[in-house]
Amino acid sequence: MMRLSEFLEEGITAATISRMEQRAAVNQLSRGLYQLPDALLDGNHSLAVAAKLIPNGVICYDSALAFHELTDRIPPYVWMAIGPRDWRPKIVQPRIEIARFGPKEFDKGIERHVIEGVSVPIYVPAKTIVDLFKSGQRQKAFYSASAGLAHATQAMKDALRLRKATPSEIAKYAVAAGIWEKNVQPRLEALTVNA
Incomplete structure (x- = not known):
């Protein structure tokens, strides 16, 4: 590619x-x-394509969850995070949804994975969960809907159960994002009370 x-x-x-x-x-x-027409395609082919098209972006939200096998949902498009001042590309194929992240949160918690020979930056599970909580908090404020927070809570539950994130990792990213006490701490404590 x-x-x-x-x-x-x-x-x-x-x-x-x-x-x-x-x-x-x-x-x-x-x-x-x-x-190449005979290239072997990976199950995460669209992530490799998105990383090539937006080299300064990072796979985030549901796309990162799906990559880390923390959701049953199949995202209808690839979620890519870009920095606050990065150029927003206009891409028709594949379907890519762009999210702008602030300077304090954009470059934290990134792992690189090789997919079809392409180095793809993807947020780690703990960072992805915190990003979902932050997004869910905004959705609740604008739309009075708590579906985003429920989705983030389920992702956190699965990440802890599958040992893909630890409570301390989640807490670290939540504190850095400024959403620890109000959103993440009570849910994390409820999930780990008997652990």
Whole structure:
């Protein structure tokens, strides 16, 4: 999987890529992104494509949960976090939903995973859970709906049960995000009271 700019760096022109595409030597995955037609596709293919298209982004929310196997939901699009001043790309394929994260929260808790030869930045489970709580808190404030908080609580319960996050990791990210006492602490204490 390569971007047009990576081909150009290797001395392969756009005209050559166009001819290769006409001969089915490469497939165009998205504008400016190509892959060999016989490439093996991973179950997380869309995450690799999103990471190539938005190199400064990080996989977050439900997409990170799905990657860490902490949800049964199949996200209808890839969630990508970008920084507060990063350029917001306009991408048609694959479906990507952009979330802006503040400077204090954007670069924390990132792991890199290799998917189809692409280094994909993904938030760790504890950070993802805290991000879901923060998002759920905003949803509740705007829409008077607690579905987001219930989703975050279930993700936290599953992460603790499967040992993909510890209470101290979740607490650390919640304190840094400023949502520890009001949202995360009571739920975390309720889930770990008999542990």
